[in-house]
Amino acid sequence: MAFDPITPATPPPGSSAGVVFFDRKELSAILSVYGRMVAAGHWRDYAIDASREAASFCVFRRASEAPLYRIEKRPALARRQGAWAVIAQGGLVMKRGHELEQVLKVFDRTRFAVVK
Template sequence: MGTVTPFPKVAGGPTQVAFDRQELTRILDLYGRMVAAGHWRDYAIDLGREAATFSAFRRATERPEFRIEKRPSLRQRQGMWALVGEAGQVVKRGHELGPVLAPVERRLLKLVEE
């Protein structure tokens, strides 16, 4: 009863990619502003082995308008952050989250002005 058996460690690092608190706060802040502007209505978060994805929907039954992907395996190459459009095209890619979210934030400014 006094024996503690540790879980086996997985070689090769973590088994799941996730957003940290600051990243998720930045993404959800943008999502909340888009909801307040009446543009987005739903979201989904997918945490997998290769990537963590935040998908924003105009309506729940459609394809996501934008996907924000975090792929740590691309950190040393073109950047681990990607903004993917509705048709699957990469809109913006980078090493930091702020510049990758800039096209959506510009769209928000246009929505508020209208």
């Protein structure tokens, strides 16, 4: 295969090539935790962001505030600390790991209490 100077080496702006995002199973697990916390009255809104480095799912108490927690997927850290992390509002990494289910256990009722 020869080098083609007309075809760009990087994806064009607006294309989704190279963007990190959640697959269906991962998003289902995250939305399950989100639904449980909404039903308990702790969370009310969410936002999803995708970039070349990471995908993040942010949860909010109110839509006008900063996110309470970010659930991040960073594939570049998969071999080191783990691709998954739960980050609190101040930037504190609450849990990091290789498997999403283990990281989401930080929101279990027995170990998690929301301080108002």
